[in-house]
Amino acid sequence: MTREFQLGQMRWPEVAQAAARPGSTVVWPFGSMEQHGPHLPLHTDSLFAERLIDSVLERLPENLPIWRLPLQPLGFSPEHRGFAGTLSLPAELLIAQVVAVGQELAGYGFQRLVLFNGHGGQISLLQTAARQLRSSLPTLGVLPCFIWSGPEGIQELIPEPERSEGLHAALAETSLMLHLAPGLVAAERPIDGNQGGLPPRGWSLEGAAPNAWLTRDLSSTGVVGNSSGANAELGAELWQKLGEGWLQRFESLLASDWPPTDRPEAR
Numbered sequence: 001m002t003r004e005f006q007l008g009q010m011r012w013p014e015v016a017q018a019a020a021r022p023g024s025t026v027v028w029p030f031g032s033m034e035q036h037g038p039h040l041p042l043h044t045d046s047l048f049a050e051r052l053i054d055s056v057l058e059r060l061p062e063n064l065p066i067w068r069l070p071l072q073p074l075g076f077s078p079e080h081r082g083f084a085g086t087l088s089l090p091a092e093l094l095i096a097q098v099v100a101v102g103q104e105l106a107g108y109g110f111q112r113l114v115l116f117n118g119h120g121g122q123i124s125l126l127q128t129a130a131r132q133l134r135s136s137l138p139t140l141g142v143l144p145c146f147i148w149s150g151p152e153g154i155q156e157l158i159p160e161p162e163r164s165e166g167l168h169a170a171l172a173e174t175s176l177m178l179h180l181a182p183g184l185v186a187a188e189r190p191i192d193g194n195q196g197g198l199p200p201r202g203w204s205l206e207g208a209a210p211n212a213w214l215t216r217d218l219s220s221t222g223v224v225g226n227s228s229g230a231n232a233e234l235g236a237e238l239w240q241k242l243g244e245g246w247l248q249r250f251e252s253l254l255a256s257d258w259p260p261t262d263r264p265e266a267r
């Protein structure tokens with residue numbers, strides 16, 4: 001049996017020992033509850049973040065000081081309001097939650113908190129929360145990560161125009177779900193593209209000079225992009241790249257004392 005890495009299944013004396021280990025690291029998977037088109041479930045981002053961190057933690061050597069919190073299932077998704085089932089929390093509430101939980105963890109002695117986020121719409125919010133938390137705590141390193149950013153080889157697997165325009169519930173997410181949980185994928189494959197038109201020269205939806213888009217500006221089905229070509233083989237390749245990329249990143253993080261903080265014992 002592999003070691004227990006779910007903090008919620010441990011007893012408090014075990015947690016006290018865990019927190020006291022050098023480099024003790026807690027990963028907090030962040031999801032969302034938001035529409036993912038007529039074919040993917042509301043908890044798509046949550047499922048990806050949780051399955052990915054578990055697969056990484058299962059493959060890491062047993063003696064490493066890393067554990068995970070239960071999933072944060074509700075996030076910041078105002079762009080998807082108006083599509084039934086989307087539940088978005090206020091940004092201030094999520095920031096306060098990250099700061100409060102980080103302060104508690106640091107109080108027990110944990111040294112790093114990794115926010116492992118599956119929802120593209122809350123990248124900047126979690127970065128803001130992380131910076132706010134870090135600035136209030138001398139001893140806790142905070143690493144706000146987005147699961148699709150970082151692992152090598154992901155972009156190469158997605159052909160244009162999906163690579164630039166498949167922003168939501170499109171080729172990549174649908175393929176990954178077909179690999180991980182095909183029973184959760186409905187038969188519809190909307191091709192909504194971007195019905196809001198193309199931005200003028202020099203402007204973009206998400207790149208340089210971006211636009212705070214709302215899904216309803218761009219799409220009637222909730223899909224932003226093209227899910228018609230999705231398939232489980234592509235999903236398996238994406239899963240492999242995501243797993244490899246994050247496994248390597250967590251290995252190197254745990255072998256280091258990154259990020260620098262004011263740890264008394266490190267001086």
Ligand SMILES: [Zn+2]
Nearest residue numbers: 044045169173
């Ligand atoms: Zn998503």
